[in-house]
Amino acid sequence: MFENLQEKLQRAFKTLRGQAVLNEENIGEALREIRLALLEADVNFKVVKQIIDHIQEKAIGQQVMTALSPGEQVIKILRDELVETLGKDTAKLKFASQPPTVVLMAGLQGSGKTTTSGKLANWLKNGGHRPLLVSVDVYRPAAREQLKVVAQAIKAHIYEGEVGEANTATVERLAKEARKEAIISGCDVLIVDTAGRLHIDDQLMEEMQSLKRLMNPSEILFVADAMTGQDAVRSADEFHKKLSLTGVVLTKMDGDARGGAALSIRQVTGQPIKFIGVGEKYDALEPFHPDRIVSRILGMGDILSLIERAESQIDKKKADEMASKMLSGDGFSLEDFRDQLRQVKKMGSIQSLMGMLPSIGPFAGLQKHADKVDEGQLNRVEAIINSMTQHERLHHEVINGSRRKRIARGSGTNVQEVNNLLRQYAQMRKMFKQMGKPSFARRLAGMKMPGM
Amino acid sequence: MIQTLFGSLDEQQKPSFLERMKEAVTRTRENLSERIEEVVSFGKEIDRSTLDDLEATLIAADLGNATTREVLGKLREKADRKQIKDVSELKRLLKEELLAILVASNTQPVKAVDGTPEVILVVGVNGTGKTTTIGKLSQVFRSSGKTVLLCAADTFRAAAIEQLEIWGQRTGTEVIRTKPGGDPSAVLFDALQAASARKTDYVIVDTAGRLHTKTNLMLELEKMRRTAQRIIPGAPHETLLVMDATTGQNGLQQARLFTEAAGVTGIVLTKLDGTAKGGVVVAISRELGVPVRYVGVGEKAGDLLPFDPREFVESLFA
Numbered sequence: 001m002f003e004n005l006q007e008k009l010q011r012a013f014k015t016l017r018g019q020a021v022l023n024e025e026n027i028g029e030a031l032r033e034i035r036l037a038l039l040e041a042d043v044n045f046k047v048v049k050q051i052i053d054h055i056q057e058k059a060i061g062q063q064v065m066t067a068l069s070p071g072e073q074v075i076k077i078l079r080d081e082l083v084e085t086l087g088k089d090t091a092k093l094k095f096a097s098q099p100p101t102v103v104l105m106a107g108l109q110g111s112g113k114t115t116t117s118g119k120l121a122n123w124l125k126n127g128g129h130r131p132l133l134v135s136v137d138v139y140r141p142a143a144r145e146q147l148k149v150v151a152q153a154i155k156a157h158i159y160e161g162e163v164g165e166a167n168t169a170t171v172e173r174l175a176k177e178a179r180k181e182a183i184i185s186g187c188d189v190l191i192v193d194t195a196g197r198l199h200i201d202d203q204l205m206e207e208m209q210s211l212k213r214l215m216n217p218s219e220i221l222f223v224a225d226a227m228t229g230q231d232a233v234r235s236a237d238e239f240h241k242k243l244s245l246t247g248v249v250l251t252k253m254d255g256d257a258r259g260g261a262a263l264s265i266r267q268v269t270g271q272p273i274k275f276i277g278v279g280e281k282y283d284a285l286e287p288f289h290p291d292r293i294v295s296r297i298l299g300m301g302d303i304l305s306l307i308e309r310a311e312s313q314i315d316k317k318k319a320d321e322m323a324s325k326m327l328s329g330d331g332f333s334l335e336d337f338r339d340q341l342r343q344v345k346k347m348g349s350i351q352s353l354m355g356m357l358p359s360i361g362p363f364a365g366l367q368k369h370a371d372k373v374d375e376g377q378l379n380r381v382e383a384i385i386n387s388m389t390q391h392e393r394l395h396h397e398v399i400n401g402s403r404r405k406r407i408a409r410g411s412g413t414n415v416q417e418v419n420n421l422l423r424q425y426a427q428m429r430k431m432f433k434q435m436g437k438p439s440f441a442r443r444l445a446g447m448k449m450p451g452m
Numbered sequence: 453m454i455q456t457l458f459g460s461l462d463e464q465q466k467p468s469f470l471e472r473m474k475e476a477v478t479r480t481r482e483n484l485s486e487r488i489e490e491v492v493s494f495g496k497e498i499d500r501s502t503l504d505d506l507e508a509t510l511i512a513a514d515l516g517n518a519t520t521r522e523v524l525g526k527l528r529e530k531a532d533r534k535q536i537k538d539v540s541e542l543k544r545l546l547k548e549e550l551l552a553i554l555v556a557s558n559t560q561p562v563k564a565v566d567g568t569p570e571v572i573l574v575v576g577v578n579g580t581g582k583t584t585t586i587g588k589l590s591q592v593f594r595s596s597g598k599t600v601l602l603c604a605a606d607t608f609r610a611a612a613i614e615q616l617e618i619w620g621q622r623t624g625t626e627v628i629r630t631k632p633g634g635d636p637s638a639v640l641f642d643a644l645q646a647a648s649a650r651k652t653d654y655v656i657v658d659t660a661g662r663l664h665t666k667t668n669l670m671l672e673l674e675k676m677r678r679t680a681q682r683i684i685p686g687a688p689h690e691t692l693l694v695m696d697a698t699t700g701q702n703g704l705q706q707a708r709l710f711t712e713a714a715g716v717t718g719i720v721l722t723k724l725d726g727t728a729k730g731g732v733v734v735a736i737s738r739e740l741g742v743p744v745r746y747v748g749v750g751e752k753a754g755d756l757l758p759f760d761p762r763e764f765v766e767s768l769f770a
Contacts, residue, residue: 042701141610142612142614
């Protein structure tokens with residue numbers, strides 16, 4: 001559905017090779033692509049404009065680096081800008097000097113406040129705290145019942161109290177009673193789950209303000225749906241103006257929304273995104289990593305850090321040589337294969353490399369299998385190639401049955417593994433021949449992982 | 453049929469209906485038209501930057517890149533050929549383009565119901581307002597003298613069954629339920645059998661919120677559809693996707709995948725009483741042809757209105 005921004009930029013910059021400096025003219029198309037990508041990811045259009053202006057400012061006049069293509073260079077500037085915008089504070093809650101610390105959960109209807117309250121209580125429990133939950137949502141049918149079920153599921157304390165009439169007085173009474181209960185029962189954190197409300201509902205926003213005055217919370221967390229569109233700035237802004245939020249929790253991040261709302265909300269509130277919700281289970285709450293969500297918003301996983309890593313480890317000239325060799329057809333020998341293998345090994349473990357791939361799109365679910373990767377495989381493959389003669393490495397077709405046996409013995413493997421390697425090698429040659437795009441091949445030259 | 457039902461509902465509640473619809477769209481309208489005025493106050497002549505700013509306006513309403521580009525592309529062509537002379541004409545044409553998209557999908561007929569009961573399956577991602585919408589829907593049917601049975605097939609989320617039961621009490625509707633964690637298809641089976649035996653007019657089925665990317669949960673919806681068909685041929689007659697008006701471009705993907713798995717026949721656009729515009733439904737109409745059936749404009753039982761594409765577009769620009 002989404003074409004990779006990187007590919008688009010690559011195309012936009014095709015004509016730019018050989019130019020020395022980035023200027024307004026030659027990055028214009030790239031900036032348009034970036035703008036569209038950000039809008040498609042639901043970043044608010046005003047925020048997009050600010051970002052584009054910044055990037056333009058930073059990019060213009062920069063020398064075109066030799067190590068990165070101009071497209072990659074602009075993405076790098078963009079990425080740094082976005083990561084900077086999102087900030088680094090994650091998953092740290094402020095605690096009151098005098099317990100109980102009060103955490104107020106705020107947000108629109110259906111953003112996931114109750115589920116997040118439960119997850120947060122669970123997270124605090126695991127961190128050695130004693131949280132107490134209370135729901136002051138006296139309006140939505142069965143809202144308080146819902147928190148009760150959640151509390152039971154995670155074995156957290158909950159203050160239930162009696163509702164009586166559904167009004168602000170009841171809300172305040174319940175909150176006060178819960179704080180007393182927290183003190184009596186020795187709970188050090190009180191999580192107050194509130195009713196979902198529209199930022200333009202004056203009456204309910206006032207209730208929230210009086211709740212804030214009453215409870216003096218250390219944290220007021222704005223719970224927002226990752227799927228939110230352009231309106232995210234408006235709701236976040238209103239909530240922040242009226243309540244002075246201290247942080248944001250971005251929920252439903254386990255879907256395929258690009259999560260541009262994160263940027264919008266951060267930009268208008270200036271408050272850090274502290275957690276993300278990544279599932280319906282109560283442990284599915286994760287600290288927020290700006291770089292990961294930036295990659296996701298741009299639709300390219302952590303491929304950028306992969307590029308950076310490859311860039312620093314791989315001899316660019318050698319990679320280019322190899323790329324042209326591969327694409328010329330039969331030039332890619334087992335010797336080249338081994339070279340490549342060594343380059344990959346230099347970059348670090350395969351687990352960590354796989355962890356950098358996007359968690360959505362074609363790579364979805366790959367990370368889960370990262371720990372199943374047999375790192376020893378790389379060493380065995382290298383050993384097999386080492387056990388070949390120079391002639392065999394350059395002319396793989398001469399490797400017959402008896403040579404295979406010898407190679408297997410020499411490398412401490414078996415014939416089957418030698419066969420596997422040769423088959424993979426043949427497939428790679430075939431694949432390279434089919435691929436015309438030099439940029440693609442060059443990247444692969446640095447990254448193709450054998451044995452997978 | 454739902455349409456005729458709404459006809460009568462309109463008459464019953466005419467003043468408040470108009471009032472609420474107006475109220476619901478005023479905020480949207482104020483903002484959008486304010487900005488369009490701003491855009492067009494540059495002068496009588498329409499230049500490129502006018503259209504560029506208009507683009508931002510449509511983007512801000514969550515219409516998305518593709519739809520905005522298409523709609524504006526058509527306007528641009530006309531402007532280039534000097535066919536649009538002034539701003540009011542530009543507005544009128546823009547409205548027409550948007551309306552054409554919405555109307556095209558809205559002509560899709562609702563499946564004819566062969567005898568009773570009519571089964572309405574309500575699906576959507578988490579937190580869009582499925583249960584609340586069901587409460588409102590049953591109010592609509594009940595107030596027109598129809599019999600309704602609610603089926604609590606969200607057995608997953610904490611207290612979802614209790615929430616539906618409260619709506620049942622409010623609207624005087626019986627709820628068929630099972631224990632939390634039970635098989636949604638099993639409770640659906642029970643509900644449809646009960647409804648068939650009693651010749652209930654409507655069965656509204658609440659399902660657990662699920663992200664459209666969770667394949668196994670989407671398969672569960674397919675299974676529920678098969679179960680429904682086994683008991684009442686042709687069921688579910690309507691599958692409503694409940695979508696939050698604050699949803700951005702991901703709404704398109706939601707609609708696409710829910711339509712694939714659950715055969716969505718219509719959308720309920722909820723929380724339109726906020727400042728969000730819900731413009732993604734235009735994109736959905738354009739790309740998938742799924743019509744919007746109702747809009748949700750509040751938390752009370754009466755806060756569900758039939759969707760009128762003309763009024764929707766008109767009110768944005770009024």
